[in-house]
Amino acid sequence: MTSPDRQLKTPVFCALDTPDLSRATGLAAKVADAIGGLKLGLEFFTAQGPKGVKQIQKASDLPIFLDLKFNDIPNTVAGAVRAVAPLGAYMLTVHTNGGRAMMEAAVKAASEAAYEVVKARPLIVGVTVLTSFDNDDLAEIGVESKVVDQVRRMAELAKLSGLDGVVCSPREVAMLRSDLGDGFKLVTPGVRPEWASKDDQKRIMSPLEAVSAGADYLVVGRPITGAKDPASAAARIAAELAPIESSADDL
Ligand code: C5P
Numbered sequence: 666m667t668s669p670d671r672q673l674k675t676p677v678f679c680a681l682d683t684p685d686l687s688r689a690t691g692l693a694a695k696v697a698d699a700i701g702g703l704k705l706g707l708e709f710f711t712a713q714g715p716k717g718v719k720q721i722q723k724a725s726d727l728p729i730f731l732d733l734k735f736n737d738i739p740n741t742v743a744g745a746v747r748a749v750a751p752l753g754a755y756m757l758t759v760h761t762n763g764g765r766a767m768m769e770a771a772v773k774a775a776s777e778a779a780y781e782v783v784k785a786r787p788l789i790v791g792v793t794v795l796t797s798f799d800n801d802d803l804a805e806i807g808v809e810s811k812v813v814d815q816v817r818r819m820a821e822l823a824k825l826s827g828l829d830g831v832v833c834s835p836r837e838v839a840m841l842r843s844d845l846g847d848g849f850k851l852v853t854p855g856v857r858p859e860w861a862s863k864d865d866q867k868r869i870m871s872p873l874e875a876v877s878a879g880a881d882y883l884v885v886g887r888p889i890t891g892a893k894d895p896a897s898a899a900a901r902i903a904a905e906l907a908p909i910e911s912s913a914d915d916l
Contacts, residue, residue: 673701675903676876678730678756680704680854680886684712686720692890693725699899702728702755704884718752728755730852730884734792736760739770746771746789750778754787756852756882758832761791761819768826790830790852791823796868813837817844824849835870835878842879854884858902861888872902 677700681689693703703725705718710733713720718729731754735742742759749757759771771789779786793816794803800811808815820831820841830850833841838851857869864887872883885902892898 673728673882675699675701675906676881677872677883677885677899677902677906678702678704678852679889679899680706680732680884681721681890682706682708682886683890684708686713686717689713689717690720690724692895693721693727695896696889696899697725697727699896699903700727700889701882702730704730704732704886706732707734715749715752718754722752730754730756730882731787732758734758734760735771736763737767739763739767742767743770743774746774747778750775750787756788756790758790758792759828761793761823761828761831765822765826768823768828772827788829788850790832790850791819791828792832793819793823796834796855813840817841820845830881832884834868835875835880836868838870838875838878838880850881851879852882852884853880854886856883856885856888858888858905860901861892861898864891871905873905873908876906 679696679700681692681703683689689709703721705721709717722729731749735745742763759768768791775786775789794812798812803812803815816833816837823831824845830852832852834855835853838853841851853875855866855869856872856875857863857866858871863869875883889895889898
């Protein structure tokens with residue numbers, strides 16, 4: 666079974682990083698017209714669970730990127746993937762350091778569960794090295810490689826294990842695109858339009874730069890959710906990406 670073929674309006678997933686259901690549904694409804702999908706992570710899911718995800722789907726009718734970063738033994742991760750399958754998420758995350766057997770189990774469970782419950786299985790993408798890690802943090806947990814080498818290694822393992830793509834920083838997009846070829850999905854947070862505050866993100870790129878470097882999906886949170894007018898911030902980002910969208914249509 667293949668992954669979702671639902672066409673996104675734009676490659677932007679807006680991150681709703683809040684445990685609060687009414688804030689999340691309010692934001693979702695406001696920005697729905699100008700984004701491709703919504704990203705819900707551990708903060709929201711831990712507080713609101715599958716019911717909360719359904720409320721967001723109802724408020725926006727947008728594809729959901731469920732960023733739950735699964736990492737456990739293969740059997741447990743497979744069970745977790747089956748448990749969220751009925752939500753019909755567009756994309757799910759696992760940690761690549763869960764290893765090959767765990768990643769393979771996640772993909773297999775997604776395909777089987779999706780076959781029973783919804784038509785298309787979610788894309789499964791892997792977190793390579795958390796961007797909060799530097800070389801010293803890696804050494805401390807016994808990984809002698811530099812961050813960049815470990816990212817390449819884990820992205821390659823993700824591909825070998827059947828994942829659809831990885832999450833990476835904008836800085837790594839061009840390298841991974843050239844290593845892993847077209848078709849392997851690259852999802853990047855750390856995206857900031859020129860006019861937005863950097864917040865705590867250090868290795869940033871503008872949305873247009875990230876897509877030009879080879880990113881398939883962009884995760885944008887605070888530049889939209891923290892704006893005075895989230896709907897117009899989202900529309901501004903969509904307009905900045907319009908040249909790329911229309912040249913892709915011409916192909
Ligand atoms: O608000 P901002 O645009 O910085 O939000 C980015 C989103 O991407 C947040 O949900 C954050 O958890 C997530 N993320 C990140 N860096 C990573 C992985 C995920 O910022 N390496």
